[in-house]
Amino acid sequence: MLSPVGVTSLYVAAARAYETEYRQGLFVDTYARSFAGDKGFALFSDLRAFSPGLSANAPHPGISIRTRFFDDALLMAVHELSLKQVVLVAAGMDARAFRLPWMDDVQLFEVDRQEIFQYKEPILLNLNARAKCVRKVVVTDLEQDWATALTNNGFDRHKPAAFLFEGLMFYLKPATVATVLETLQSLACPGSWLGMDFVEAELLNSPYAQPFLSKLRKLGCPWLFGVSNPEQFILQYGWQPRQPKIVVLGEAEANYGRWSSSVSSTTSSVFNHYLVSARRMNF
Numbered sequence: 001m002l003s004p005v006g007v008t009s010l011y012v013a014a015a016r017a018y019e020t021e022y023r024q025g026l027f028v029d030t031y032a033r034s035f036a037g038d039k040g041f042a043l044f045s046d047l048r049a050f051s052p053g054l055s056a057n058a059p060h061p062g063i064s065i066r067t068r069f070f071d072d073a074l075l076m077a078v079h080e081l082s083l084k085q086v087v088l089v090a091a092g093m094d095a096r097a098f099r100l101p102w103m104d105d106v107q108l109f110e111v112d113r114q115e116i117f118q119y120k121e122p123i124l125l126n127l128n129a130r131a132k133c134v135r136k137v138v139v140t141d142l143e144q145d146w147a148t149a150l151t152n153n154g155f156d157r158h159k160p161a162a163f164l165f166e167g168l169m170f171y172l173k174p175a176t177v178a179t180v181l182e183t184l185q186s187l188a189c190p191g192s193w194l195g196m197d198f199v200e201a202e203l204l205n206s207p208y209a210q211p212f213l214s215k216l217r218k219l220g221c222p223w224l225f226g227v228s229n230p231e232q233f234i235l236q237y238g239w240q241p242r243q244p245k246i247v248v249l250g251e252a253e254a255n256y257g258r259w260s261s262s263v264s265s266t267t268s269s270v271f272n273h274y275l276v277s278a279r280r281m282n283f
């Protein structure tokens with residue numbers, strides 16, 4: 001039985017399944033439909049009410065763009081910085097271990113709660129899924145000592161790594177965001193890369209967004225955190241933007257021809273959603 005925030009990972013999987021089945025899909029995730037299950041598609045259909053310009057099974061432009069942006073940015077960082085460790089923090093139903101072209105010696109750590117892996121691992125087994133890297137499952141909670149859980153599973157904090165936090169930060173309390181980023185400072189040595197997305201802080205208090213936010217509260221997975229200036233925010237934790245830097249979802253670098261007038265009436269198109277690609281500063 002998944003918690004409400006756990007179910008959001010099935011919702012993202014449903015969105016990726018629709019993208020995979022779309023004519024001009026931005027990526028192929030053949031695992032997404034199995035991960036989403038009835039629950040993921042039901043939540044997707046429930047939340048579609050907040051995207052009135054889109055038909056029931058049209059992909060979610062924001063999630064599709066975000067996924068493709070981080071596919072590209074992550075692979076580019078691993079290649080250019082010669083990284084051998086990848087950490088997907090709050091991995092949920094992320095299938096990148098199985099669908100991206102890794103070098104054999106890349107170790108990819110999926111970090112999430114036990115409930116997620118209790119759900120995910122049997123599905124992967126059933127699909128006979130084979131990771132294209134050395135995949136490691138790290139069962140922990142980000143409100144606990146996740147750094148020790150990660151190092152106990154073989155992560156080497158003296159070697160640079162790529163860390164991806166996708167679709168997570170808005171679900172965390174501001175105090176948890178701060179401790180998670182402080183912990184990250186202790187794990188990421190110079191040369192490391194960070195991918196992360198944030199919503200704009202102003203969205204959380206906007207009357208325009210209240211119907212959507214109140215729906216999330218009712219579902220038990222409220223949005224709790226946003227930033228006004230993502231560059232300044234990550235700098236205080238020792239990260240500086242790197243190509244493709246910090247972009248707003250829908251801008252030229254994060255558009256892929258898919259952010260059009262059909263999504264102009266959705267909540268997410270009115271407020272900035274920041275996609276961050278950053279490099280650990282030397283200290």
Ligand SMILES: C[S@@+](CC[C@H](N)C(=O)[O-])C[C@H]1O[C@@H](n2cnc3c(N)ncnc32)[C@H](O)[C@@H]1O
Nearest residue numbers: 006008009090091092094113141142143166167
């Ligand atoms: C919207 S899903 C995103 C999953 C994945 N990053 C993706 O993009 O497919 C949010 C994920 O955050 C995880 N999560 C939320 N709070 C967490 C916590 N305190 N510790 C560990 N994982 C957490 C949930 O279990 C869920 O898998």
